[in-house]
Amino acid sequence: MSEPGLLELSPILEGLRALNGWRQDVIAGLHGMAAMMADLGLLPSGAMLQMETLAYETEQDSLRIAFVGEFSRGKTELINALFFSDMGTRLLPSGSGQTTMCPVEIRGAPQGRPGLQLLPIASRSLDVSIEKLKRAGSAWTRLPLPLEEKSELNQTLLHLTETVCVTVEDARRIGLCPPLNRTPKDRERTVCPSCGLGKVxxxxxxxxxLYLAHPMLDAGLTVLDTPGLNAIGAEPELTFGMLADADAIIFVLGADTGVTQSDLTIWEQYLIRNAHQKQIVLLNKIDTLWDELRDWSGVVAEIEQQVDRTAERLHVLRKQVIPxxxxxGLVARIRRDRKLLERSGMAALxxxxxxxxxxxxxxxxxxxxRALVERVVMDQKSLLREQMNRITVQMEGMRSLKxxxxxxxxxxxxxxxxxxxxxxxxxxxxxxxxxxxRQAVEELxxxxxxxxxxxxxxxxAKAEMLSAWTTAGIVERFKRFFAEAIAHFDTALQGAQQVSELVAGEYQALxxxxxxxxxxAVPYAIxxxxxxxxxxxxxxERFGMMLEIAVNTQSAVVxxxxxxxxxxxRDFVVETRREAEVWxxxxxxxxxxxxQVYHDNAEEELTALQSIVQTMGNIDTRIQQLRQNLQTAEEQVARLDRHAAPLLRLLREPFSTAR
Incomplete structure (x- = not known):
């Protein structure tokens, strides 16, 4: 199915492979650090478990890119061109009259087995998140992907474009149809003429x-293809979850239309909330502006003007907007036409x-x-230095004893x-x-x-939210919900302070x-x-479009x-509670x-003194033993430095494809 060599032209694949290779080095370093921590036995076992957990999370990490835009902006075709041109044809359906009707998450295939899983639209009636449904295999329709048979593969992926006619009442029940008081008078009985009276x-x-064995995906890429504005507004989890969790958003506009009002709505209400998220704006379909009867410089000038207007309208840097x-671009990749690739703008993207x-x-x-690695290295070295100081003091005491x-x-x-x-x-x-x-910890x-x-x-909050049918009411209830959540945190914060003072007070006497x-070395978790x-x-709260849900749709979406x-x-609170327990x-x-260390050292000192009573000659033996202990601690510090240095170097070095 895949044609070798096509992807080798892609800087994305080169970069993904470099990132994946670097990540594997980091994972190996984290496992090595955890093994050394266990061997040294200086820190509690929980610190080693944190290191192993971090290694697992790093191994599961991927670059998550979400494509967002109105219907018919060419998002799916861009995904085909950027990531799957090696297929020699379109992977996802994006031809004339075809468009994906639901969010499509494209990942690497587990154990190399490709497949397509589809979640029926009726699941919207359940108060269960898509993330939780991913763990419920029976909720999905599963289809094999015959990658070697192009016609069968295309036919299977056409399921992504499927629609169904249902009654207006059924659509309204799952939040995909305006309520009666928001439906125009002339459309109360039917919304879609092609479905017949009373249907939509x-x-x-x-x-x-969509699971695929593919070099891009295997190197750590996850792609999210989203439908248009209506799907984003009707599926809150897409907005609050998948788009928010994406590492980068690629916002797709039409070069011929520029920034429309619906485009601006998507941008302002959904996409600019996360300041830590990378964003690229694409003016797609610039080929619609290519005119064989015009000078090419005039075409370029028109495209550049559209780029300037787009950057100004969205309040972004001009370099973020790519025509x-x-x-x-897909044609250029398949034909290996470098000139067309540059002209299409895909090379720049x-x-x-x-x-x-x-x-x-x-x-x-x-x-x-880096935060965890630097901390555990510092903690272990600090403990070793304290041990070395104690040994030095004991050696001086033995010499003085002579x-x-x-x-x-x-x-x-x-x-x-x-x-x-x-x-x-x-x-x-x-x-x-x-x-x-422990009782204070539990209560406070x-x-x-x-x-x-x-x-x-x-x-x-849910009960009051559903009774608030005005924008102001919903805004206020969301604010109060978070105020109550923060109040719980503040109470826990005060409790953490009291617990810390209680425990520290008793320990400080000793x-x-x-x-x-x-x-x-005790992190303050709250x-x-x-x-x-x-x-x-x-x-x-900045997510303004959410505030329009109550007046534009119905309670199911609210x-x-x-x-x-x-x-x-709630998941955030539960995770915080777990971290507090670890703390x-x-x-x-x-x-x-x-x-225990103090007890062991005191016992060791008493045994040494008792030996000295029997024979003063044991003083020199004890000094020699302490000198060996000091040397062992010094070697452990050197070993810790040797193990930590390469890992810390990895965690500080800039990104590079030259590995």
């Missing part, structure tokens, strides 16, 4: 998953994706990994025994207070983030008496998560929009470890 034409499928012809989106994805992975009389040694032994007995008594008392710590920190209490907030190391929640709230936002917020466990583990 709707998409047959709600969502599609292209997806159809001519490919370079932009390779030079802007791929480095941004690498930077995002680097930022996510200068004392034998009579003083038994007195030191007795002092050390008293110190150990005192420490054990204090340690047991501290252990007895852990039940109080975890209870405000309990899923059950947050479900109550969602339930109340720390002061026995000169234990100060608590450190504060940064609260900032993320506030950012989520601001993004959703409910689904709110449940999508609430579900994502508390890590505090306890670090304290236990410090107490």
């Amino acid at each position: 034409l709707i998409p047959r499928w709600r969502h599609a998953l 292209v012809s997806g159809q001519k 490919e370079r932009s994706i390779a030079e802007v989106l791929l480095p941004a994805r690498q930077a995002a992975i680097q930022a996510k990994c 200068d004392r009389t034998v009579e003083k040694v038994p007195e030191l032994v007795e002092q050390h025994r008293r110190l150990l007995r005192s420490f054990e008594a204090d340690r047991q008392a501290f252990e007895g207070k852990k039940a109080v710590f 920190l975890l209870a405000p983030l309990a899923p059950a209490s947050f479900d109550f907030v969602i339930s109340n 720390q002061k008496h026995y000169r234990l190391p100060a608590l450190r 504060m940064p998560r609260r900032a993320e929640l506030i950012d989520m709230a601001e993004n959703y 409910r689904k929009a709110f449940l999508t936002v609430a579900g994502r917020t 508390v466990d890590e505090i306890m583990a670090v304290m236990n470890q410090q107490l």
Whole structure:
């Protein structure tokens, strides 16, 4: 099916392969760091688990690009040209009169087995997210993909364009038809004449998953092809979930029309909410402006004027707007016509994706990994240095002991025994207070983030949302919903502070008496998560088109929009609760470890002193043993540096295809 060599011309594939190779090096480095952490045994096991989890998440990472635009802007043809020209023909249906009617998610094939999964439109009546339905195999219609048979493959993929006639009532029930009070008088009985009286034409499928074994996808690319404005407004999860989660948005306009009012609506209400998301604007179908009777310089000037007007209307940099012809680009790729490829603008688009989106994805992975890696390296080196300082102090004590009389040694032994007995008594008392710590954690920190209490907030908000039939009412309820969620975070934040003070206060008494190391390397889990929640709230409140749902459609869409936002917020709260539990466990583990280290060192010192009582000659043996321990700790620091340096270098280096 695929023609070798065609894709080798694509800078996107070259960049994806470089990014994937770099990512594999990072994954190997993370696994190696986790293994070394386990071997050194300096940090609690939870830190090693975090490193392994980060390695898994990095392995699952992909560059997610979403194509968005009105109907008939040529999004699907652009996807064919950019990523699948090696097929030698169109992969996705994009011919005359054909258009994909549902969001299509294109991914690499698991175990190399291609296939098409289709989610029936009736699933909209369920209060279940598409993400959760992806784990329910019975909800989908599954079709094999005969890649070697072009006619059969084309016929299978035509399912993506299917529509079905249903009654107006059925369409209204699943949120795909305006309510009666919003339907024009002359169209109350029918919306689509081709379906007959009282019926309307709707998409047959709600969502599609297309799995392909393909070099682009195997190298870490996921593509989302979306239908037009109506589909975005009617499927809140597409807006709040899939588009929001995409690493980059490619916004497709028509070169002949420029920025229409519906284009501007999509842009302002759906796409400019996420400041961290990369965006490229395409003026597609520039071939409609090519005129054999005009001088080519005049055609270029007209295209450049349209680019200027588009950038000005959307308030973006001019370099973000790229004029292209997806159809001519596909032809140029298949025919290997470099001149036509440049003229179509596809070469410039490919370079932009390779030079802007791929480095941004690498930077995002680097930022996510670097914080944890740098922290665990610093923590382990800090513990090793403390260990080295303790050994040095003990060596100095042993040398000083040689200068004392034998009579003083038994007195030191007795002092050390008293110190150990005192420490054990204090340690047991501290252990007895852990039940109080745990109860305080549950009541002050975890209870405000309990899923059950947050479900109550969602339930109340949902009921009030459905009773608010004005834009102002819906805006206010969304704001109040997030205010209540943030209030839960603030309560948890105060609880975290109280718990921290309670635990630290008890530990500090031991720390002061026995000169234990100060608590450190304990991440404060709530504060940064609260900032993320506030950012989520601001993004959703800026999503102006959502506010028109109540007056333009009906309660089914309002409910689904709110449940999508609430579900994502609830997942965020649950994840924060898990992080808070990890935070508390890590505090306890670090304290236990410090107490145990002190106990072990004190026991070791007592044993050494007792040996000295038997024979003063053991002092030199003890000094030699301490010197070996010091050397071992120094070697561990050097080993840590050797292992961490290549990984940290990867997490700081700029993106490059030269690997």
